[in-house]
Amino acid sequence: MNAALAATAVTATAAWQHRGRREQLTVLEAADLAVHAGAVHALIGESGCGKSMMARALIGLPPPAVTMTGTVHLADRALQVGERRGWGQVRGHQIGYVPQSTATSFTAAHTLGRQLQQVCDVLGADRTPVELLAAVDLPVNALELYPHELSGGMGQRAAIAAALAGRPQVLIADEPTSALDPELAEHTWKLLAALAGDGCAVLAITHDMTALHAAGVVDEVTVMRAGQVLARTTPAALDTAADPYLAAFGKEPAWQ
């Protein structure tokens, strides 16, 4: 199966000054990742292992003071993660991104409807804000609401709606179910599965293994540890993994 998006040899180094000395830390080390059309892929691993940094690499947006190298391959393109060239035509169009904090998706100054319309205008969307809301199961009256008036689950889905405006082939969602109760988390996983059912390659970064296993919609899993990719597997295979680090992400880890 050809990957809709593949990242190869992604390396990220954070640098800072401490007492006049330059310190640096490698936070991603030659990490590879591939996500496939029609599949939901979860990127998991212990806190701080580099999942969000990988997402930033996949959209070509290194955080300040972080140097990145590596290549992201899309259907017809190869983009360098540490360069600005080429990403403008890709971000929002071929790759949709839902950041970890939905608060950073929207400004408090305007209604959701106005902001979704702006996104549609910028991306030349072929759907209206009403149609985008319908795609994520939000009621049309959400258009009149300001971001702070949205519940956590509504905010997550509104951010996904914005990311879908350009009809991306790849959707990357960073912790799409964080801070959601189990029922809403399952609803969001089902929504991601429906998008994959329409042919999208979905990459969800998550630490919520309970919700991931409960939803039963994740096809592929990449497991990271300390800036490196440790394994590419399936949720079911985590249960029987010999490596205790992998087994800890299973449905019924031994320590529970």
Ligand SMILES: Nc1ncnc2c1ncn2[C@@H]1O[C@H](COP(=O)(O)OP(=O)(O)OP(=O)(O)O)[C@@H](O)[C@H]1O
């Ligand atoms: N803007 C930044 N500048 C420098 N270092 C950073 C920056 N953002 C993250 N880091 C460091 O990079 C490493 C990976 O962070 P990252 O946020 O990718 O982890 P994560 O796996 O997503 O963790 P979590 O599950 O807790 O969100 C950590 O050591 C973190 O401290």
